Amino acid sequence: MSSAAQPGPRELSADPLSGETPALRLFALMELIGGKDHFVTLQALVEETGLPKPTVHRMLQQLETAGLLARQADGRHYGTGARLRTFAETLMLNTMQFGARHAVLRHLAAETGETCNITALSGDEVVYLDRVETDEPLRVQLGPGSRVPMHASASGKRVLAQLSSAQRHRLLGHAPLARLTPHTITSIEELDAELDTIAEQGYAIDDEEYLPGLVCIAVLVPSEGERSNLCVATQAPVLRIDRSSATTLLPALRKAASALADIEREGNR
Structure with missing residues (x-):
């Protein structure tokens, strides 16, 4: 990737899921979801983070598989999982x-x-x-x-x-x-x-x-x-x-x- 495509310091600090590694960005997503008093949807997270929908979906899948997030009965909403709690x-x-x-x-x-x-x-x-x-x-x-x-x-x-x-x-x-x-x-x-x-x-x-x-x-x-x-x-x-x-x-x-x-x-x- 060219240097022009790299996010600058201002862009990085404004990103609610900023992190130097994929692991840190996953952690930031857990922080974001854990700080809410309600369940969240994929679309709501896409709108809040500004990240591409496939990227957020992939991150949610990884966290759900690890037991850190849990999908609700409707299949659309996510909340903290038993392992994270x-x-x-x-x-x-x-x-x-x-x-x-x-x-x-x-x-x-x-x-x-x-x-x-x-x-x-x-x-x-x-x-x-x-x-x-x-x-x-x-x-x-x-x-x-x-x-x-x-x-x-x-x-x-x-x-x-x-x-x-x-x-x-x-x-x-x-x-x-x-x-x-x-x-x-x-x-x-x-x-x-x-x-x-x-x-x-x-x-x-x-x-x-x-x-x-x-x-x-x-x-x-x-x-x-x-x-x-x-x-x-x-x-x-x-x-x-x-x-x-x-x-x-x-x-x-x-x-x-x-x-x-x-x-x-x-x-x-």
Whole structure:
């Protein structure tokens, strides 16, 4: 290829799939798709990237074959695949900032006297990235890597509260919301109202919605981006903390969330 055909620096930086190798361009396509809150079509990607349709189609096929992307039932829309989601979770569980994050969580557990978690949304579930158990004999054990439904957890509801009603319905509206306890919210309309309240007050409470007798309160870890996918939470049996008294833990939770945000920022430099 002649030098005249090579893209200049301006063209390269404007290309959303810029990369010096085919592998990097595939990675850029995964980044592009992974950064969206909806499934995408081949035509939409062609229009967004400006690349020839056969090129984008070939890249999608390669990523789908590798399990990094998944084609939806209609055969036209693409989203992240199981392998890519597993990779993302592994990175979150084994990040270099783990030691510093764990120290913050350990301090929070000592301050509150209760079990504390760092969680993130993965698909339609909340995954526990780290956890420090209370010394109290009465407790519920859910180790790192455990998953809970987002509609029935404080962390899941706090992350969902950042989304618009339409985005929530896209995420939750394809299957019934499982009733796990008599307190679980199983109506999309009721959950919408709950999430609007959570967005206003800045915290979420799981009031025996996941497990009978267990109360949890969660706040977001501040993010430099538009939305945060990370929460810090404290949970305890209802014998020690109820919905009302859980709010007394907010100052400690928010201080921990701020410290975790500092760690995330330092790790991204």
